[in-house]
Amino acid sequence: MMILLVTLGFDEKFALRAIFRRGLRAGDKVIFVVPEDEDPRAEKAFSTIQQIIYRSIPEVSIERFRVPVKEFSKAVSLMRKLALSLLRSGEKIVLNLSGGQRIVILGVLAGFLSCGASDVEVEVESEDSSALATFPLMIMENIKLDHEDIRILEVLAKSPKRFGEVHSVVGISKSSAWRKLKKLTDLGLIEKVDEEYRLTELGESRITSNF
CATH class of the missing domain: 3.40.50.11700 (Rossmann fold)
Incomplete structure (x- = not known):
């Protein structure tokens, strides 16, 4: 409901x-x-x-x-x-x-x-x-992103990635990758389209403001 x-x-x-x-x-x-x-x-x-x-x-x-x-x-x-x-x-x-x-x-x-x-x-x-x-x-709110969150955003800024690619490229466990991706999705910074994760416009602006 x-x-x-x-x-x-x-x-x-x-x-x-x-x-x-x-x-x-x-x-x-x-x-x-x-x-x-x-x-x-x-x-x-x-x-x-x-x-x-x-x-x-x-x-x-x-x-x-x-x-x-x-x-x-x-x-x-x-x-x-x-x-x-x-x-x-x-x-x-x-x-x-x-x-x-x-x-x-x-x-x-x-x-x-x-x-x-x-x-x-x-x-x-x-x-x-x-x-x-x-x-x-x-x-x-004051969103706090750790270095792994930011690293995921950096990776996705280059090109959309599947789940396996994210945890492999970023170098974190599958369970950590799942939690991080869910967090970033809930924040509206990334989205999942056709099994691939990609930055949203909000995520792109976050990358720009951090670097």
Whole structure:
């Protein structure tokens, strides 16, 4: 099951696209994070989304979570408590931060980052809806790479490699290579395509920034 947490503003389009793009099913949950102070435009957007979900995928549960935008510390504290509760569920968590007030978006990020929510996925759609960025929340943390991690990135920067080639060229055991490759994949620095590991754009930028 999936928990989709959406920062909601006055426009429902970003939220609706996220909901249908993710293909939510029975048992999934959508949590809309909104300012504590009610606004008719935001209420209308939420009502529109609610009606569409109830008609299209009624088995999906909907919640609304209000945060005080004028008390940022309190907002972060509330988001941290929510994040810890959601993480305990063990479900896949996706944060869609395409809409809503900037201070609400920052509160969501700060709340989740403060409790080490490393397995959470983040997605942000551009204002004109022409692009979508997705990345693991952990890349916003202070990522520590050891010399073997960096060596793997260096090797893959030259050309994609299969698992056996990685552990052979880098000179580490198969178990270590598996752990390292999983770590770098989870960080979004590499990806596996047709049995070969290769750098992502994020991985390429990491190599550039380190050397």
